[in-house]
Amino acid sequence: MRTTTERLDIKLSNADMFAQLMKANEYTVRTLTEAVQLVLIRKRSKASINKSTIGHLRSGHRNTVNHDVALAIAELFNLPANALFTPKLITVTRDVPKKASK
Known part of the structure; x- marks a missing residue:
């Protein structure tokens, strides 16, 4: 059985600009990760972040985030979110195994 749903993807617009903003704000991968995590905790978000995600965003290897x-x-870069990220609603189709009938 196939199921279709919509998902909101948030894509980084420009990895080079992200890296320059990190440098201009004197963030390393570690310090930005820690700062983002603190903001998430303060806002009581269930989201989390890790160093590899920040590193991949900076290198361009990854471009999506929560x-x-x-x-x-x-917020940490003191910019509106749409200056760095672009939201896009995408349709996702997945195969879902059938439940066994009794």
């Missing part, structure tokens, strides 16, 4: 993470990063 909505709350995007807002936290933008």
